[in-house]
Amino acid sequence: MCTVCGCGTATVEAGTGAGGEAQGHEHPHEHPHDHSHAHDHDHSHDDDHYPHDHADHGHSHDHGHHHADHGHDHVHRGEAIDFGAGLAGVHVAGLDQHRIVRIERDILSKNAAFARANRARLTARGIFTLNLVSSPGSGKTSLLVRTILDLKPRFPLAVIEGDQQTSNDAERIRATGVPALQVNTGKGCHLDAHMVGHALDTLDPRPASLLFIENVGNLVCPAAFDLGETHKVVVLSVTEGEDKPLKYPDMFAAADLMLLNKSDLLPYVDFDVTACMANALRVNPRLQILTVSARTGEGLQAFYAWIEAHAAKAVASTP
Amino acid sequence: MHELALTESLVGIVVEEARRQHVTRVSAVVLEIGAIGQVEPESLRFCFDAVTRGTIAEGARLDIVTVPGAGWCLDCSKTVTLAERFGACPMCGRHHVQMTAGDELRIREMEVT
Numbered sequence: 552m553c554t555v556c557g558c559g560t561a562t563v564e565a566g567t568g569a570g571g572e573a574q575g576h577e578h579p580h581e582h583p584h585d586h587s588h589a590h591d592h593d594h595s596h597d598d599d600h601y602p603h604d605h606a607d608h609g610h611s612h613d614h615g616h617h618h619a620d621h622g623h624d625h626v627h628r629g630e631a632i633d634f635g636a637g638l639a640g641v642h643v644a645g646l647d648q649h650r651i652v653r654i655e656r657d658i659l660s661k662n663a664a665f666a667r668a669n670r671a672r673l674t675a676r677g678i679f680t681l682n683l684v685s686s687p688g689s690g691k692t693s694l695l696v697r698t699i700l701d702l703k704p705r706f707p708l709a710v711i712e713g714d715q716q717t718s719n720d721a722e723r724i725r726a727t728g729v730p731a732l733q734v735n736t737g738k739g740c741h742l743d744a745h746m747v748g749h750a751l752d753t754l755d756p757r758p759a760s761l762l763f764i765e766n767v768g769n770l771v772c773p774a775a776f777d778l779g780e781t782h783k784v785v786v787l788s789v790t791e792g793e794d795k796p797l798k799y800p801d802m803f804a805a806a807d808l809m810l811l812n813k814s815d816l817l818p819y820v821d822f823d824v825t826a827c828m829a830n831a832l833r834v835n836p837r838l839q840i841l842t843v844s845a846r847t848g849e850g851l852q853a854f855y856a857w858i859e860a861h862a863a864k865a866v867a868s869t870p
Numbered sequence: 871m872h873e874l875a876l877t878e879s880l881v882g883i884v885v886e887e888a889r890r891q892h893v894t895r896v897s898a899v900v901l902e903i904g905a906i907g908q909v910e911p912e913s914l915r916f917c918f919d920a921v922t923r924g925t926i927a928e929g930a931r932l933d934i935v936t937v938p939g940a941g942w943c944l945d946c947s948k949t950v951t952l953a954e955r956f957g958a959c960p961m962c963g964r965h966h967v968q969m970t971a972g973d974e975l976r977i978r979e980m981e982v983t
Contacts, residue, residue, distance in 0.1 A: 649897060654887055654977040658880045658901075740872050772872040775908055800956045801908060833965050834956045 662776055665744035669751065669779025674869050677759040679862040682780035684802055686795075687768030689788040690812045692720050694845040695763055699727045701848075702855060706862075707760035711750045713742040713767045720765065730754060741772035744779055761862065774801040781865050782806075788813040789820055793827035800834040808839045808857060815844040873909060876975070877917035881927060884980055888926050891982065896927040898981035904972040906939035906955045930980075939972025 657663070673680050683691050692712075699708055710731040712720040721733035732754045734746050747764065756762050764780060766773040774783075785806035787795055790813055796803040803809065809831055811824065828840050841857065843850035880901070888896050899918075903911055911934050918932045939952035943959040944966040950959050952972055959967050 649981050649983055650893075651979050651981055652887060652891055652893070653979045654883065655979070656883055656977050658876050658883070658975045658977060661879050661882060739875060741875070743875065772875075775872070797956075804956070 659775065662744050665748055666777035666779040669744055669748050672751065673762070673779060673781075674865070676756075677866055677869065678756055678762050679760075679858070679865050680762040680764060680778075680780040680782075681858070682764045682766055682773075682778050682783045683786060684766045684770070684773045684783055684806065685768060685786035685788075686770045686791065686799075689768070689786045689791065690845050691765050691768070691786050692723055694786060694810065694812055694843070695765060696723055696727055697845045697848065697851065698763075698854070699724065699729050701851065702761065702858070703727070703729065705859075707757040709754055709756035709760055709762050711742075711747060711754060711762070711764045713746075713765060715739070715767060730756075736767055740767060740769050741776050742766050742778060743776050747778045759866075761858065770795070770799040770802050774799075774805040782808060782861065784808045784810060786810045786812050787827070787831075789816055789822040789824070793823050794830055796827065796831040796834055803831050803838065804835045806835065806838060808841070810854065811840060811842045812845060814842045814849050815847045873913040873917045874921070876909060877914060877921045880914075880977060881918070881921045881925060883977055884927050885925050887980065888982060893926065893982040895983045896930045896980050897983055898931040898933060899927065900933045900935060900978045900980065902935050902937050902974045902976045902978050904937045904939065904974040906952055906957075906969070906972040907975060908973070909975060911936075927980075935978065937971055937974045939969070941967040941969045941971075943967045 683695065685691050695710065699710070702708060708729045710721070710724045710729060712718075712724060712731055712733045713736060714720055714733065715736050715738070718733035718735070721731040724731035732750050734742060734750050736742065736746070742764065764778055766778075783806040785802050785808070787809060789811065792798070811827065817824070824842065831838055831840060839857070841850050841853050843854055845851075880899070884896060884899055901914075903909060903914070914934070915932055918930075922928050922930055939955070939957075940949055941952045941959070942948075943950045943961060943964075945964050946959060946961045948961070949970065950961055950967065952967065952969060953960070955969070955972075956965070957967070958965050
């Protein structure tokens with residue numbers, strides 16, 4: 552794009568793209584700035600004018616150049632004050648200077664940094680962390696209560712409960728005698744790594760413990776936010792549709808283990824377990840799947856064995 | 871989905887960068903968003919106006935560059951276009967495709983004065 556006049560095309564959805572490059576178009580206008588550079592000076596660029604790298608511009612001094620020929624890479628120059636780094640690539644008196652600052656950062660990079668810090672902190676203390684995700688009502692809390700009661704004699708445990716409102720779930724967990732902290736996200740639809748970092752400050756799980764993070768019931772958003780957990784575990788119940796892995800693929804793609812819960816209800820519902828598993832494996836061929844019932848305890852021994860195996864593996868792989 | 875949280879993160883990064891560069895005003899922000907990614911560009915725009923209010927980026931233009939979806943088909947051993955997330959390979963119709971582009975959520979640059 553010509554950055555003096557704004558002509559040119561870029562594949563930008565709205566507005567004329569500041570980042571677009573010229574695509575071989577012809578300028579329909581005359582350049583208003585008739586460069587009256589006195590080019591008989593002997594380009595000694597060591598003097599104190601601001602860094603203005605003529606080499607990048609490919610200036611042939613007859614000024615028959617086209618702006619698209621400028622290798623617009625002055626934007627990489629970071630901190631330097633460069634009057635030649637305006638959008639126009641030149642300093643034009645009286646023309647407002649805009650400057651492009653390269654950022655090249657992922658929008659989720661802040662969360663990723665917090666997640667890394669959480670993970671470092673948890674692994675340093677040998678804490679095995681599972682992030683439980685599902686839609687609301689899949690039975691996460693019931694599953695967790697049952698799991699805690701069964702595993703309490705074997706591991707020190709702690710729970711972080713995420714919900715938009717109420718501390719009902721944390722109270723249900725505390726009733727088992729295990730420390731639990733409720734995080735209310737307010738309007739937020741997911742837990743993020745920053746919230747979990749604060750929760751860890753308060754909860755302070757014991758070394759070598761098993762930490763469960765029960766995420767906000769939502770099959771969409773929690774998939775995108777790494778909390779610093781060891782594994783994401785997605786819970787799906789047989790009262791939901793078997794096509795949920797296809798409808799909300801991100802969550803199933805992000806998880807390492809899927810628990811198909813409420814198996815005790817299978818005789819009463821039209822739910823095709825095989826089709827459900829096939830759908831889940833289609834979006835995530837590495838996904839491990841266990842069929843469980845928090846109510847009857849069916850399949851839970853396999854879940855506990857999975858936890859023990861993976862916790863041991865996590866400890867073994869910690870330097 | 872969580873466009874508000876994403877926008878808060880986006881504006882946080884922009885403001886932080888602007889402060890570091892001693893910028894007085896951010897006039898535009900350029901994003902690269904994957905066509906088959908997880909965000910809704912319109913929702914992002916809506917949130918952007920709301921979140922930038924009162925910041926150095928108030929009134930800034932939001933340019934969204936769409937990155938088309940692509941993936942590596944394990945069966946065809948080639949890069950193919952992907953029209954939908956976790957979609958099938960357009961050549962062989964199978965789902966052994968690993969997404970390689972189209973999931974972007976990046977801040978490319980900002981225009982400042």
